[in-house]
Amino acid sequence: MFRKIKGVAACLLFFALFFPIHTIQAKAADPDIKISFETGFDGYIARYKAMPMTVHIENKGEAFSGTLIFQFKSDYEFGGSQILKVELPKESKKTYSLSLPGYSDENYSYNGTAMTKTIYLYEGDLKNGKEVAYSGPKVLTPKFFDESKALIGVLSEKYDRLTELRILPSLQATLIELKKEELPKQSMGYEMFDYLIVDEFAIAALNEAQQKALESWVQSGGVLISGASPNGAQSYGFLYNLLPMKMDKEIKMDSSFLTEKKKDRPSFEQLPGFIGEVEKGAEIIAKSGESPAVVKKQYGNGMIIQTAFSLGDEPLASWEGYGPWFEAMINKVELNAFSTTREFMGGARWDMNEPNSYFDDTTLSVTQFLLLLIVYIVIIVPILFLVLKKMDKREHAWWVIPSIACITTVLTFAVGAKDRLAKPQLNQLGIYQVEDNQIVGIQSNVLLSNKGGDYNLSFPKNELVAMPMTQEGGGDSLKRAPMLEEKATDTVLTFPNVEYWSTRSFIGKVHKENTGQFKTDLTVENKTLTGTIQNETPYDFKELMIMSGNEKINLGTLKKGERVKVNEKVKTDFLFKPYGTTSSSWNNGTTRKKIDLEKMRREQLLYLTESYFLKGLTKSDPVIGGITDDEIVDVTLPKNPKENIDNLIFQTFNAKTIFAGEVTLTKEMFKSSVNVLRGSVGEEEGFGTYWFDKGEYEYISSIPQLMKDKTFKTEEMTIKFNKQNVKYELYNFSTGRYEPIADEEREITFKGRKDIFDHISKEGDIHIKVIKDNDDEPSIKGPQINVKGVVEK
16 A cells, blocks of 8 residues: 555656646736836936826736725825726726826835835725736836936937036936826826926827826926927927917027126027017016027916027037026026925925824813812712712612712713714815915825724815825735825825724825915005005905015905905015014924914914925015915815814015115025035025035025116125135126135125126126135025115106
């Protein structure tokens, strides 16, 4: 018997070694569905920002209906799952385009181990279906662009000629050649770009979704730079009507407009150009003789810059001064406060979400508890004893007293928990800028559950891009992670398996069209602001204010459609850009005192607006701000939650100034920027203070609009240099060279119009070279410029 068993075993071993049983098994187990992915642009994305992607699916088997799930993390605290519904007929291929709201390389679980699987395929859905095997990557592995470089997307048939723009004076740039087939169909797919160049490219060949995504990106704060083309109307397609200038006339342009510095002038004297009618409201920022060379216009909350020449034509493309000129041009763009997401991805997001996590405290205070205890011990027990004694029922005390204690406990609990028991609660806190009848901004929504289970929030997908916050300990679990799913018109955000009395939250980037704005007719005269403000938005404001410099003028309430008359004293003869004066009262729960939620939320909104967004304005205009308890983006929850809403909307405005007499233009009214000649510079820390490494820099300060007015007579200009260990040189535009400033001469005063304007370019810029020969004192305060003059009637 034993020999027979050995013989059978030997036969089985023989067949296992020499016949491809493993091949037959592998073939039987080979999945019917194959999936591949194309992420970002040429496989690259920007860390922490939205990631466009294309999904290719091949089905070799029977018809399949299911769900493809992508887990993502924008950083350690925020992330979730993106759901893609797939319908695959029998033996078919399909391509899907989508964007994840944020992506990073922080694909680690909370125990510190790398996640080996972040892509799942389910037949049916996650809740009721079953996971299906597929062939293809189980984790997305995009490459990341260098975060220290500006990202410039390029749509051009002459991409190779634009590569000189990779090295700009202040920072290096990464140029990305964009191809028609990889352009996203959602505007957030363009989020990674600082600028987008379109030059001699057939925009008209893009499909409708791609065109709409591009337009929406500009409207929500993007910067589009367009070059000229001999067949502009045909080439630009729908985009042609958005450009600030037509291009129906061919001309030869004098190249001297490219720089006022004689030594930097290009060797070529002319450029071919295409010009036409300039749209009303657009601004010509450079001229070649009497012809517009560069034009810009606000479009929604974004900006379109148009050149009258092709950006990729020779000899311009190989001119050594091309990079400095290009950067000087884009520095003239007055960016929206929300045109980049750097602040959004940083502290602003946390500073908004945490205070928004507070809910009304309806629990009994210590004093109330003591009073209740005194009543119970001193009053109820003796009275109960006397009553029972009189009734000769003292033996019932054993159940009456515990019953009263139980009833008291239940009532106490009900008082403290009545709001949380009845329905879930939803807090909303947001900051938005309105421009050209459109709103952009960020908002925080925090949910407080009243019982356990799934919570589904929905909102218009074209108005809000949500980034959910993960739950520590549960954010890595597929069935615990927040899930985003796009429907026909809405996005549904599901928080699964929410615990009893627990919070869930998300931060959203908002872009909403056709919202109206504040219509102003205001005048400043004799330090008095008068006129009217018309509320053309659909929101009622419980508090309206004007912010200028360090002033806040409260104007009371203003409902939609109403007009308020203004008659207020101001500190100055001119209104200008505000700077922060509000401190944060949010104490992060470090005190036991009861928090005044309404006051805390109001002050936090003002503090965040001033700290993160007003300082980001490149315009020097004053601001109207209003706080409303109306929803900006309608976030709905089927369970009819109790809502606590506070949103701040702000808008820049111009006030007519009636003034005659002497006036001083202070440093706060001069807009500054820095070009790097050698070295590197950090971000501006506020009011002309920069973080400089060892090197050479060109500090550029733009004069206020008032100095360009014919009624303003400039009499004196003083430039005060700081006493730090750096050297300075001031550019003289009449001689075409820099003039060294003596070390002991830290304050220079120019008198007389000629001396003053010898040091100011035609565009209104003052150029100062900063030379830092050491590594000491990296934080450098830029030169302070003051101008005295007279406004004539």
